[in-house]
Amino acid sequence: MNGSDITKESIYLHRRKFIAAAVSLLGTSSAFNKVLAANTLDEQLTSLHDITHYNNYYEFSTNKEAIAILAQDLAITPWEITIGGEVEKPLVIDVSQLLNDFQSKRFVYPLRCVEGWSMVIPWQGFQLQQLLEKVKPTANAKYVKFNSLFRPSEMIGQRRNVLEWPYVEGLRLDEAMHPLTILATGLYDKPLPKQNGAPLRLVVPWKYGFKSIKAITSIELTAEMPTTSWMKSSPSEYGFYANVNPTVAHPRWSQRREVRIGELKKRKTKMFNGFENQVADLYKGMDLEANF
Amino acid sequence: MYSMPFSLQKNKVIVAKCFIFLCLSYPAAQLFYTYSQNTIGTNPHKTIMGVTGEWGFICLLLSLLVSSLRRWLCLFLRALKVKFGRRLADWNWIIRCRRMIGLFCFFYASLHLAAYLWLDIGLDWEELYYDVKDRPFILVGISGWLILTLLALTSPNICMRKMGRYWRTLHRFVYLAAVLACLHFYWLAKLGDNRPVIFTLLLAILLLDRILFSTIFSNTLKDDGMEAKR
Numbered sequence: 001m002n003g004s005d006i007t008k009e010s011i012y013l014h015r016r017k018f019i020a021a022a023v024s025l026l027g028t029s030s031a032f033n034k035v036l037a038a039n040t041l042d043e044q045l046t047s048l049h050d051i052t053h054y055n056n057y058y059e060f061s062t063n064k065e066a067i068a069i070l071a072q073d074l075a076i077t078p079w080e081i082t083i084g085g086e087v088e089k090p091l092v093i094d095v096s097q098l099l100n101d102f103q104s105k106r107f108v109y110p111l112r113c114v115e116g117w118s119m120v121i122p123w124q125g126f127q128l129q130q131l132l133e134k135v136k137p138t139a140n141a142k143y144v145k146f147n148s149l150f151r152p153s154e155m156i157g158q159r160r161n162v163l164e165w166p167y168v169e170g171l172r173l174d175e176a177m178h179p180l181t182i183l184a185t186g187l188y189d190k191p192l193p194k195q196n197g198a199p200l201r202l203v204v205p206w207k208y209g210f211k212s213i214k215a216i217t218s219i220e221l222t223a224e225m226p227t228t229s230w231m232k233s234s235p236s237e238y239g240f241y242a243n244v245n246p247t248v249a250h251p252r253w254s255q256r257r258e259v260r261i262g263e264l265k266k267r268k269t270k271m272f273n274g275f276e277n278q279v280a281d282l283y284k285g286m287d288l289e290a291n292f
Numbered sequence: 293m294y295s296m297p298f299s300l301q302k303n304k305v306i307v308a309k310c311f312i313f314l315c316l317s318y319p320a321a322q323l324f325y326t327y328s329q330n331t332i333g334t335n336p337h338k339t340i341m342g343v344t345g346e347w348g349f350i351c352l353l354l355s356l357l358v359s360s361l362r363r364w365l366c367l368f369l370r371a372l373k374v375k376f377g378r379r380l381a382d383w384n385w386i387i388r389c390r391r392m393i394g395l396f397c398f399f400y401a402s403l404h405l406a407a408y409l410w411l412d413i414g415l416d417w418e419e420l421y422y423d424v425k426d427r428p429f430i431l432v433g434i435s436g437w438l439i440l441t442l443l444a445l446t447s448p449n450i451c452m453r454k455m456g457r458y459w460r461t462l463h464r465f466v467y468l469a470a471v472l473a474c475l476h477f478y479w480l481a482k483l484g485d486n487r488p489v490i491f492t493l494l495l496a497i498l499l500l501d502r503i504l505f506s507t508i509f510s511n512t513l514k515d516d517g518m519e520a521k522r
Contacts, residue, residue, distance in 0.1 A: 249427065251479070252427065252481075252482065254419075254422070254426055254427060256419065257412065264411060265410075
């Protein structure tokens, strides 16, 4: 018998909402409060089944419904993560150690895919800024580059050159240090499923889902803006920033609307995926149409 | 003389039409059934758009296949040296199934457009304006649908009679609709999706077949006066 046999999911989710609200009332740290306040999302969570059976993970396949099966062959222990580049204290650490070092918390974020669909996902993880503070970025560090795993023997999608492998993503340092930006290690109070990017993935809730790189193997701080896999693949379609922005269209997908998984009709997309108050300052004075 | 209550030979057009009707209704029925049973999948919106668009395209290709198939069957049976089916005219009856396939194409294309207007933009015409401005493939799709609408409206026998030779000229626009459908599909398909290539290749085969038979092989299949060759 497992836990879900005793307590219905809807009931324990309700309890957690209550606990999260109680925690925010107690007032722990101010940054965490800001995050929680942003996420008193009055929206229903996407079901665990939908979150784990509808994935974009080109390392395995371009078919979203096939990932749940194909990803199970990936071996994720041991899993070493290298943090280097423009840092004072480079670090090589196993992901299990990382989980010991940083206490994980719950973050409920909407995930907006560039293809025009979205989910509401209860992640567990910790803020990326905590890890970056530990390695101490030098004054030269302006960007953070993330590399994903390259292992075509298990990631069979990598046998096709749909994208340049390994998958590379990047953030500006201030975006990476933002309290909303997290490294996720689990969802729905379970360890991160393989199809969702186990053992460690990035989640940047105000950017399109493809920025939230899965199965991270190394993090490198750089002085120059890294070129991401999608920028290389089609520079006119995918920019470095990829902020959720309903006013800037992708050639194939209107970004004005999205279909929330679990619904039939589309709804309007919010600027910065609803995090405008928290992140708009990062892009003050920038032309968001040119820096898409 | 003993007479069969139902002659398959005499009723072959009706039998073929019933068969085609059942086959081509299946995807739409499946869509409605799985939706009502909640087994349609994680993203019903995308499934509905995908299935209706794809089957509209398949029906368009099938309707173009009919006249090619007539020629291919004739050549194939000649090679086999059998008695029946060596003349082009032996296969004239399959042309009579074509209208229904064309109407199915219009049916799926209309479902596709209706799903877009209702489920995607929510009948908000301002959204339509932005969509057309940002993504030209939507305009291409709508243009294709307008052509199909004209063809469907002029499909009854009476229109064919009244319009005379203009009917044929108008219905040649199906080739433009097919090219627009290819363009539409290419434009919207994401990286790594091979379906537009496959559909375009199939269309290319059908078009090439027409070009070859009207030029190089125009004498291979002699018109014996029994067929509807023009």
